[in-house]
Amino acid sequence: MKQNGAIGIFDSGVGGTSIWKEIHGLLPFEDTIYLADSKYAPYGNRSKEEITALSIKNTEFLIAQGCKIIVVACNTATTNAIKVLRANYNIPIIGIEPAIKPAALHSKTKSIGILATKGTLSSELFHKTSEAFTNGIQLTEVVGEGLVSLIEKGALDSLEMMELLEKHIRPMIEANIDYLVLGCSHYPYIIPQLQKILPKHITIIDSGEAVAKQTKAILAENDLLRNEERMPTLRFYTNSEVDTLQFLLKEFAVKISIEKKGF
Missing domain, CATH: 3.40.50.1860 (Rossmann fold)
Known part of the structure; x- marks a missing residue:
């Protein structure tokens, strides 16, 4: 059966x-x-x-x-x-797919960030989804260069991980985002590390x-x-x-x- x-x-x-x-x-x-x-x-x-x-x-x-x-x-x-x-x-x-829709619908600052891989951000499907839901929303896209490799090694709390995250997140904080969309299934494992860096008012969304x-x-x-x-x-x-x-x-x-x- x-x-x-x-x-x-x-x-x-x-x-x-x-x-x-x-x-x-x-x-x-x-x-x-x-x-x-x-x-x-x-x-x-x-x-x-x-x-x-x-x-x-x-x-x-x-x-x-x-x-x-x-x-x-x-x-x-x-x-x-x-x-x-x-x-x-x-x-x-x-x-x-990255949960852009709920982030865009609920954003009060009209500014959301997405942390994803190059392959996702450059894909046709991502662009279609992004265009459909982000009218009037500022979208700050950042390629999470190096993050997957560190997660694959289990180096979640390493100094290298924290330094990379601070670098990746900085442009989003500067853009006054209030939602961070995780566009890679590896990234939920680094939510505790992200929460140490992000201001308290920023909500993290993943698709799980x-x-x-x-x-x-x-x-x-x-x-x-x-x-x-x-x-x-x-x-x-x-x-x-x-x-x-x-x-x-x-x-x-x-x-x-x-x-x-x-x-």
């Missing part, structure tokens, strides 16, 4: 586990398979063709594992490759909760939700070292399996 298939999730590395946590929290009885393509992280510095090829590879790996739905837990892969994935595979595919709700809605719509309460199988695969995954998922250690694989 298709309902017994797993929810497949992939990202250019470990960052998408921030999305996995939201999905598992909302759908605790569903099996999940998470693929961390850390060997090729960050996707944000790659060409559209490379990003699409990697996204196809990851999707095919998850489909081969019997997944019933794919969540592209990577802004760069969504904005560059989701159209191709949806055209080529006959299962629901959920993407993740919205993606989890959308995943549940699409599963329900396609009659793919599991309907029994059970202990799920929670599998994680990486093509790099397992240490950072273990660190970021330590509170789930007894429930999950993490395996290094060549893909």
Whole structure:
């Protein structure tokens, strides 16, 4: 039965586990398979063709594992490759986009910031979304150069991380933003560090909760939700070292399996 298939999730590395946590929290009885393509992280510095090829590879790996739905837990892969994935595979595919709309709607200073990868900020889909919702809003876009690499190493509280964040955030503070949109699934892991730098009135928004709700809605719509309460199988695969995954998922250690694989 298709309902017994797993929810497949992939990202250019470990960052998408921030999305996995939201999905598992909302759908605790569903099996999940998470693929961390850390060997090729960050996707944000790659060409559209490379990003699409990697996204196809990851999707095919998850489909081969019997997944019933794919969540592209990577802004760069969504904005560059989701159209191709949806055209080529006959299962629901959920993407993740920066939450520009709620930030623009609620901003009192009419100035919002977005911290994202180069691949997301330069994509056609991002520009369409941005134009649709930011009329009359000043948008300060900053490429989070170097952040993904540090998060992949688990260097969340390093001096290098704090120095990079201060540099990236400065133009946004100068632009009087009151909302900071995180445009990369790695970035929720550095919210505590961002809060040390940002003035108290600035609200941070990421897309994790919205993606989890959308995943549940699409599963329900396609009659793919599991309907029994059970202990799920929670599998994680990486093509790099397992240490950072273990660190970021330590509170789930007894429930999950993490395996290094060549893909």
